[in-house]
Amino acid sequence: GAARPASYLDNLNPEQRDAILTIDGPLLVLAGAGTGKTRVLTTRIAHILATGRAFPSQILAVTFTNRAAREMKERIGHLVGGAVEGMPWLGTFHSIGVKILRRHAELVGLRSDFSILDTDDQIRLMKQLIQAEGIDEKRWPARQFAGLVDSWKNRGLGPKDIGEGEARSFGNGLGRKLYADYQDRLKVLNATDFGDLLMETLRLFCENPDVLADYHRRFRFVLVDEYQDTNVVQYLWLRLLAQGSKNICCVGDDDQSIYGWRGAEVDNILRFEKDFPGAKVIRLERNYRSTAHILASASHLIAHNEARLGKTLFTENEDPEAEKVCVAAAWDSEEEARSIGDEIERLQRGGHSLNQIAILVRASFQMREFEDRFVTLGVPYRVVGGPRFYERLEIRDALAYFRIVAQPADDLAFERIVNTPRRGLGDASIQILHAYGRANRVPLTAAAGHLVETEELKGKARTALRDLMQSFARWREQLEHLPHTELAEIILEESGYTEMWQKDRSAEAPGRLENLKELIRSMQDFESLAGFLEHISLVMDRDQDASADAVSIMTLHSAKGLEFDTVFLPGWEEGLFPHQRALDENGRAGLEEERRLAYVGITRAKHRAKIWFASNRRIHGSWQSSIPSRFLDELPDAHVEVVEQQNRYGGYGLDTVGAYGASRFDNRGSFNSTYETPGWQRARANKAAGTTGFATPGGERPRIRQIEGELIARSVVGG
Ligand code: ATP
Numbered sequence: 103g104a105a106r107p108a109s110y111l112d113n114l115n116p117e118q119r120d121a122i123l124t125i126d127g128p129l130l131v132l133a134g135a136g137t138g139k140t141r142v143l144t145t146r147i148a149h150i151l152a153t154g155r156a157f158p159s160q161i162l163a164v165t166f167t168n169r170a171a172r173e174m175k176e177r178i179g180h181l182v183g184g185a186v187e188g189m190p191w192l193g194t195f196h197s198i199g200v201k202i203l204r205r206h207a208e209l210v211g212l213r214s215d216f217s218i219l220d221t222d223d224q225i226r227l228m229k230q231l232i233q234a235e236g237i238d239e240k241r242w243p244a245r246q247f248a249g250l251v252d253s254w255k256n257r258g259l260g261p262k263d264i265g266e267g268e269a270r271s272f273g274n275g276l277g278r279k280l281y282a283d284y285q286d287r288l289k290v291l292n293a294t295d296f297g298d299l300l301m302e303t304l305r306l307f308c309e310n311p312d313v314l315a316d317y318h319r320r321f322r323f324v325l326v327d328e329y330q331d332t333n334v335v336q337y338l339w340l341r342l343l344a345q346g347s348k349n350i351c352c353v354g355d356d357d358q359s360i361y362g363w364r365g366a367e368v369d370n371i372l373r374f375e376k377d378f379p380g381a382k383v384i385r386l387e388r389n390y391r392s393t394a395h396i397l398a399s400a401s402h403l404i405a406h407n408e409a410r411l412g413k414t415l416f417t418e419n420e421d422p423e424a425e426k427v428c429v430a431a432a433w434d435s436e437e438e439a440r441s442i443g444d445e446i447e448r449l450q451r452g453g454h455s456l457n458q459i460a461i462l463v464r465a466s467f468q469m470r471e472f473e474d475r476f477v478t479l480g481v482p483y484r485v486v487g488g489p490r491f492y493e494r495l496e497i498r499d500a501l502a503y504f505r506i507v508a509q510p511a512d513d514l515a516f517e518r519i520v521n522t523p524r525r526g527l528g529d530a531s532i533q534i535l536h537a538y539g540r541a542n543r544v545p546l547t548a549a550a551g552h553l554v555e556t557e558e559l560k561g562k563a564r565t566a567l568r569d570l571m572q573s574f575a576r577w578r579e580q581l582e583h584l585p586h587t588e589l590a591e592i593i594l595e596e597s598g599y600t601e602m603w604q605k606d607r608s609a610e611a612p613g614r615l616e617n618l619k620e621l622i623r624s625m626q627d628f629e630s631l632a633g634f635l636e637h638i639s640l641v642m643d644r645d646q647d648a649s650a651d652a653v654s655i656m657t658l659h660s661a662k663g664l665e666f667d668t669v670f671l672p673g674w675e676e677g678l679f680p681h682q683r684a685l686d687e688n689g690r691a692g693l694e695e696e697r698r699l700a701y702v703g704i705t706r707a708k709h710r711a712k713i714w715f716a717s718n719r720r721i722h723g724s725w726q727s728s729i730p731s732r733f734l735d736e737l738p739d740a741h742v743e744v745v746e747q748q749n750r751y752g753g754y755g756l757d758t759v760g761a762y763g764a765s766r767f768d769n770r771g772s773f774n775s776t777y778e779t780p781g782w783q784r785a786r787a788n789k790a791a792g793t794t795g796f797a798t799p800g801g802e803r804p805r806i807r808q809i810e811g812e813l814i815a816r817s818v819v820g821g
Pocket residue numbers: 113114115118133134135136137138139140141142355358389390391662663664665705
């Protein structure tokens with residue numbers, strides 16, 4: 103093709119162009135959301151290729167997700183006018199790590215066909231080692247150890263690097279020994295865990311200078327997106343690889359550092375200039391993504407953080423028609439989902455593409471309400487960056503328990519949970535069950551019922567199985583006279599399933615417990631367990647078609663780097679966002695990370711950002727009022743429009759619903775936390791006293807909800 107030379111350099115601002123053309127030496131691009139960091143990175147690669155500075159195979163480029171890697175490859179292709187051949191080293195840290203490790207596996211004591219353990223295998227292995235040391239596994243659960251090892255690996259610490267204090271933090275002082283045993287055992291099994299993909303490549307480089315030198319020659323250029331979220335081991339790994347050419351370019355935004363809870367260290371930004379002397383730092387200040395209202399709202403919010411490098415952002419987007427950032431209150435999360443669903447249908451009728459609409463939640467349990475609503479409405483949706491709510495591991499496990507109780511012959515469900523949590527029913531026992539079931543043409547539960555009476559199963563397995571069968575029988579009996587939601591809770595308790603996650607120290611465990619609670623909550627909308635299970639099978643039956651026009655639902659964490667025309671941000675309530683756990687565990691730092699998450703959320707929007715909060719949440723069957731997120735107070739009045747939902751019977755009187763959000767809005771439509779109604783004050787007092795909100799007696803819905811008033815939106819902004 104006779105493409106004009108360097109046409110990819112058109113339409114860039116001077117700073118962007120500078121960042122693209124400075125390809126020699128270390129470079130840090132430090133800039134706010136939507137300023138074109140990713141675009142700079144992509145164009146830079148195109149430029150390196152177009153000018154013949156390197157072959158595709160000589161560029162190491164790290165993205166945060168596989169999807170981002172795919173998109174980047176595509177865009178580079180567009181820019182250089184034709185598909186890019188290769189780019190084998192464009193991917194996530196893990197995908198690049200595993201590739202390097204396979205090539206040199208024997209140098210770290212593995213064979214090139216090593217397997218990568220999932221969490222389950224990892225925990226099984228650790229449990230064996232803990233028991234082998236004679237440590238009480240009840241007191242020192244393997245799951246907790248898995249979390250610990252993970253955090254060590256994130257910090258680049260091998261068994262020898264663990265300090266005395268930390269070693270003592272697990273297993274009666276045997277933490278370090280267990281860690282070493284675990285690593286040895288992995289080698290014997292020719293396996294790695296996820297953390298090893300980086301740890302072991304790091305060790306490979308350190309112990310084999312010739313291998314490292316080889317990669318130094320190979321990687322002429324190193325590029326990293328979302329640099330603010332690298333953890334220590336990733337940083338060390340990058341630094342080592344970039345020492346060769348010194349052509350390293352990292353782009354990031356300290357205000358978008360949201361993985362501190364997983365060991366990411368924003369300090370890596372500060373270290374960059376120290377570790378790469380003479381590094382050039384370029385700041386981009388023009389935002390190309392969002393309207394002025396959205397940008398101003400996000401900037402104003404993030405300015406409440408103390409720990410930040412600080413930056414200016416401006417936009418030349420001066421659309422006089424631009425909508426302000428909208429803040430709306432709903433009665434509860436169900437109404438929140440319904441209102442957002444209605445609005446999406448309105449947008450769809452107005453010709454908006456669903457692909458340009460996203461719902462960004464703080465916690466994955468919030469997805470459930472939206473998924474259910476969209477299934478009802480027939481609005482196509484996809485869950486990005488994780489499974490759909492009902493497909494989550496913990497939800498499938500819980501559903502398997504419920505299914506066996508309701509449908510005793512459900513073999514798949516039985517097999518799923520027969521040894522979850524672990525109760526000593528390993529593969530061998532299951533095979534015996536299968537053999538019996540096949541020979542006698544009966545389902546597994548029937549086989550189990552028979553085998554607990556015979557000698558075919560050995561002692562411990564037989565006892566465990568008998569206990570389980572007795573539990574099933576008891577639950578089935580209780581199904582007759584207990585409300586199904588109550589029974590569901592009993593099942594998860596008595597089976598030890600809830601406890602399994604309570605003991606789990608991994609970063610995901612608290613979210614899984616929240617999801618289980620949400621599952622029980624969702625059952626309240628159904629008359630019976632059977633009715634609920636039928637609903638689930640209908641929901642599960644829907645395929646996710648990747649190419650279809652569909653609304654995206656995802657967590658704020660996985661929305662990083664993405665952009666959408668319209669973004670809905672539900673659940674801005676104290677305790678949910680900022681999340682209570684972040685505040686409890688990390689205090690001020692935790693709050694600031696939550697605020698950065700809010701900043702990430704708002705800045706995903708190009709034209710429309712709609713923030714919601716629900717005035718009430720149903721917790722364990724009773725209603726509790728919630729307090730609107732403090733982040734709402736931190737938005738600038740001038741760029742925000744407060745929309746009050748009201749039903750035609752005159753709205754939710756404050757006396758009826760307590761801390762309804764309206765109390766927070768004075769008649770100028772701005773947030774005013776000094777103007778408080780009695781309901782609001784009561785909620786705050788209750789909160790301070792540790793009693794939550796004011797649940798309505800008997801956990802019933804307040805009467806007002808029984809009037810199915812049609813909701814209309816009314817703006818309370820004057821003028
Ligand atoms: P984030 O911090 O959210 O990852 P970012 O800094 O990586 O954002 P990009 O995603 O690269 O920003 O760019 C944001 C949007 O602005 C994209 O749609 C991009 O195409 C557009 N954009 C960037 N630079 C320009 C430019 N010079 N002219 C026109 N559009 C631009």
